[in-house]
Amino acid sequence: MTFKASIVTLYPEMFPASLGMSLAGRAKDQGAWSIETSNLRDYGLGKHKNVDETPSGGGAGMVLRADVLASAIDAVSDEKDTRPRLMMSPRGKPLTQQYVRELAQGDGVVIVCGRFEGVDERVIEARNLQEVSIGDYILSGGEPAALVLLDAVIRLLPGVMGNAESGDTESFETGLLEHPHYTKPVDFEGRKIPAILTSGDHGKVDKWRREQAENLTRVRRPDLLGKSEE
Structure with missing residues (x-):
């Protein structure tokens, strides 16, 4: 099954x-x-293809x-389309790794890209748009x-990552930030790879990584600690 993304935007390029x-x-x-994109300007009104009005x-x-x-939405998604209809918005629900996984298990998404001051609330209601935010800041669109x-979604689609386990220990997958990574050379400007990582004892390595992840989370994102223990 191919995951299909349909984008409604003023800037398909x-x-x-x-x-x-x-x-x-x-x-x-690889399929x-x-x-696909739906150019909002194509559905504008009048000689100048107007898409907006004063509030x-x-x-x-x-x-x-x-x-x-x-x-523009109807052009890419009819009533039989079961894909979720999303609208990127700073007032939307936060995009989390859990939600990303849920989306990746579906057959695609319809995404509306807002511009200007905002979007008429009535189309959000009439087309059942789910507002999603990627953070507490404002973008130009x-x-x-x-x-x-x-x-975030594509990398979780079946077969996309070479090793299916690659994403299992990443930040947020376990409720914690990811542990530090190291590779060759063993000594970089006097900084050496922690000895435990070259010990060959996988049990101790796993324990060390878990402890490091917990420590990083405690310092940088303490709000996640309670969730990781649920």
Whole structure:
């Protein structure tokens, strides 16, 4: 089954961007996933293909029209489409590794990339858009956020990572940040690889890595510690 990503955007040329290279690019070439874009401007109104209007009630900026956005969404996702419809938004629910795994188990996603001041609330309701945020900061549009989400999902698709266990111990998979990594040379500017990692004792190595992960999490992300113990 090919994971299908449909993107509604004012800037289709921003895709696939980095997703056309490296791991994601190879996966795309091998048919693990595909991407299509719906250019919001194609559904704009009037001579100038307008897609936005001033906000009702006044205020700064412009708001994407519900009717225009609905037409663009409908062009890539009909009523029979079971894929989740997402909209990248700073007010959305946080993108977590658990949610990424859930998306990777499906057959694809429809992603709406907002622009300007915002999107008419009525299209969010009418097209059942699930708002998703990649962090507590503001971007100029939803396209970079969509690329982040897709990159996280694609690497978890079946067969994409050469070693299926590669992602099992990464940050957030166990509820902890990932342990430190080392490789050759053994001595780098006086800094040596911890001896336990070259001891050949896999039990001790696993214990050391767990302790390091816990210590890093305690210092950098203490909010995760409770979750890792659940």
